[in-house]
Amino acid sequence: MKRLILFAAGPHALRSILPAEMAMPNRDLIRASEIADWCFCRRSWYLSARGVGPSLVQIEKRHAGVDYHQQHARSVNQARGVMNGAIRALLAAVVLAVAYWFWAHAR
Numbered sequence: 001m002k003r004l005i006l007f008a009a010g011p012h013a014l015r016s017i018l019p020a021e022m023a024m025p026n027r028d029l030i031r032a033s034e035i036a037d038w039c040f041c042r043r044s045w046y047l048s049a050r051g052v053g054p055s056l057v058q059i060e061k062r063h064a065g066v067d068y069h070q071q072h073a074r075s076v077n078q079a080r081g082v083m084n085g086a087i088r089a090l091l092a093a094v095v096l097a098v099a100y101w102f103w104a105h106a107r
Contacts, residue, residue: 038045054062 034045037048
């Protein structure tokens with residue numbers, strides 16, 4: 001009966017009643033970010049859960065990859081800007097052509 005009263009008070013009340021040594025250890029907690037890491041790359045999750053970090057070579061490769069992707073993103077954004085400018089110029093040319101056609105046939 002006492003157990004039902006504790007749970008009826010809410011999950012946070014149970015934690016405050018239990019002494020610190022009886023509380024659930026952190027290794028038993030599953031956080032949303034840990035689930036996301038596991039879903040993204042199970043091997044990476046397994047290694048990080050055991051305290052194995054990336055080597056210096058892997059860190060350098062990661063930084064090189066990040067730099068490459070940032071440069072590529074700048075190139076893509078620049079190309080997107082050129083395409084937007086070209087589309088605007090084409091629309092302006094079409095509007096001018098239609099206006100000229102109406103002006104020429106109105107005479």
